[in-house]
Amino acid sequence: MNFEWTPEQRALRERVRALLARELPPDWEHISRHGPGSPAQTAFSLAFCPKLAAEGLLVPHWPAAHGGRDAPAWEHFIIGEELFAAGEPRGPQYMNANFIGATLMKFGTPQQQARYLPDMAAGRAVWCQGFSEPSAGSDLAALATRAMPRGEEYVINGSKVWTSYAGMAQTCFLLARTDAGKGGIAIFLVPMDTPGxxxxxxxxxxxxxxxxxxxxxxxxxxxxxxxxxxxxxxAIIGYALSLERVGLARYAFSRRVLDRMVGELTAQDRFADSAVRAQAAQALAACEAARLLVYRVVDERARGLPPSAVSNLARVAVVKADHAVSDFALAHFGDALCGDRWPLVLAHHERAIAAGIASGAAEIQLNLVANDWLQLPRESRLERS
Ligand SMILES: Cc1cc2nc3c(=O)[nH]c(=O)nc-3n(C[C@H](O)[C@H](O)[C@H](O)COP(=O)(O)OP(=O)(O)OC[C@H]3O[C@@H](n4cnc5c(N)ncnc54)[C@H](O)[C@@H]3O)c2cc1C
Known part of the structure; x- marks a missing residue:
């Protein structure tokens, strides 16, 4: 494995940075402070993503037949890393580029692809993901929302919770039960303006x-x-989640926030303290560990290998980086967490609180690592003796 960037990849990074410098408004950090699903950021994404699309930077890794340009997986990833470090101006549309589009290309009918992919590729589609329910989070197999077949249609009844972006989404990627048991679940693409x-x-x-x-x-x-x-x-969720788990280059945002705090502490002459430096170094090491593990996953994907437990490990490392930077903010940059002066630090801190539970609990990732990676026995010594 060689993680040197090629001259073309460096040039791509510079191109994205130049576009961000041009397109992000002066108050962008205040807009992005309210999260990708907030009305302000979603509205911004609907203006920003068509510009990315026009530059060939929204879904470069998609086949040309679906609005991409058949670029390597790394190209999409480099763009995502730069955008995420900038506070994710794609808003909720990162999901389309990272996993919903690819999942529709693999499992969708030609009619579904023709209906949904062009809007995603053009940067004007907002989706939400209806998986979790009040009694089915980590244990998704317990979901109770029913889709009852009735002739050539289904009638859906039930409820979802914690659904990000639902307020402004046009379509829901919905999980519902057509039959009893773990195997009785199907996915539906549901327009959010459907009555009911x-x-x-x-x-x-x-x-x-x-x-x-x-x-x-x-x-x-x-x-x-x-x-x-x-x-x-x-099978479909497994595929979608393996893409989603590393789709978010959150460590890049963590690293940017850490750099910002270190810069400010240095300016205030507070960074000479060895305890402060040691904690900053630990947070930096956590960001770097997450970055390199995510690169391994992207490398596997670029080489066409099937999803492996490295994606679970990478996701846990990303959560640890979030928490390390957030702990540093709490310990040494406390003022930033009150008031409006440091929106970037505040946004990171608040999102880090949800890290490790949003998009699947970190403990579940560790269970998967224990089972699939380490092949640890499931029963305890106590149960065996
Ligand atoms: C900000 C945010 C955004 C979200 N967006 C979406 C979304 O868009 N769509 C969507 O469908 N869901 C979304 N979720 C929901 C998220 O996926 C769930 O919160 C998550 O899957 C955990 O489910 P739960 O909340 O029911 O917690 P539970 O599953 O009840 O877990 C509670 C605690 O118990 C632990 N735990 C549970 N089972 C095990 C086990 N087997 N082994 C070890 N520990 C275990 C968990 O790690 C956790 O710490 C979002 C959540 C947040 C916080």
Whole structure:
């Protein structure tokens, strides 16, 4: 493995930075402070992503037939790293570029692809992900939302919770049960303006309008809204989540915030203290560990290898980096967490609180590492003796 950037990759990075310098407004850090699903950031993404698309930088890794330009996986990743470090101006549309589009390309019908992919590639599609329910988070197999077949359609009843971006989404990537048991789950692509859908925002630390409850009352969708076959949900989710887990270059944002804090502490003559320097070094090491583990995953993907447990390890490392930088902020930059002067540090700190639970709990990733990577026995010594 060689992680030197080629001259073309360096030039791409510079191009993205130049575009960001040109397109982000002076108050961008205040806009991005409210989270990717906030009305302000979602609205900004609908203006910004078409510009990225026009430059060939939104979905470069997609096939040309779907609006991409067949670029290598690394190209998409470098762009994502730069955008994430800048506070993710794609807003919720990062999901389309990272995993929803690829999942539709692999499992969708030609009609579904023709309906949804062009808007994603053009930068004007906002999706939400309806997986979690009040009694089904880590244990997704316990989900209770029903999709009852009725002739050539399904009738959906149930509710979802913690659904990011639902308030402004046009379409939901929805998990619902067509039959009993773990195998009885299917995925539906549901327009959010379908009668019977109610969205209620949940006030939260990470920003107003970011997470929601979504209720489905006798929502009727055609059978053609089902992605893949009934019972195929786990294969599809496994594929989608393996892309999503490392799609977020959150360590790049953590690193930027850490650099910002170190710069300010240096300016205040507070960075000479060896305890402060040691904690900064630990946070920096955590960001670097996350970056290199994520690079391994991208390398595997670029070489066409199947998803492996490295993606679970990488995700845990990203959470640890978030927490290390957030702890540094709390210990040495406390003023930044009150008031409006350091929106970037505050945004990072609030999001780090949700890290390790949003997009799947870190403990579940560790379970997967224990089972799939280390092949540890499932039963305890106590149970065996
Ligand atoms: C900011 C934010 C945004 C989110 N966005 C979305 C979204 O867009 N769409 C969506 O569907 N969901 C979303 N979620 C929900 C998220 O995926 C769930 O919160 C997560 O899967 C955990 O589920 P839970 O909340 O039910 O917690 P639980 O599953 O009840 O877990 C509670 C605690 O128990 C631990 N735990 C549970 N089971 C095990 C086990 N087997 N071994 C060890 N420890 C375990 C967990 O690690 C956790 O610490 C979001 C959550 C947050 C915080």
């Amino acid at each position: 859908i109610t969205v209620r925002p949940i006030p939260s630390l990470i920003g107003h309008g970011d997470i929601h409850e979504v209720f489905f009352d006798d929502v009727v969708v055609p059978a053609a809204a089902r992605l893949g076959e009934e019972g195929q949900a786990w």
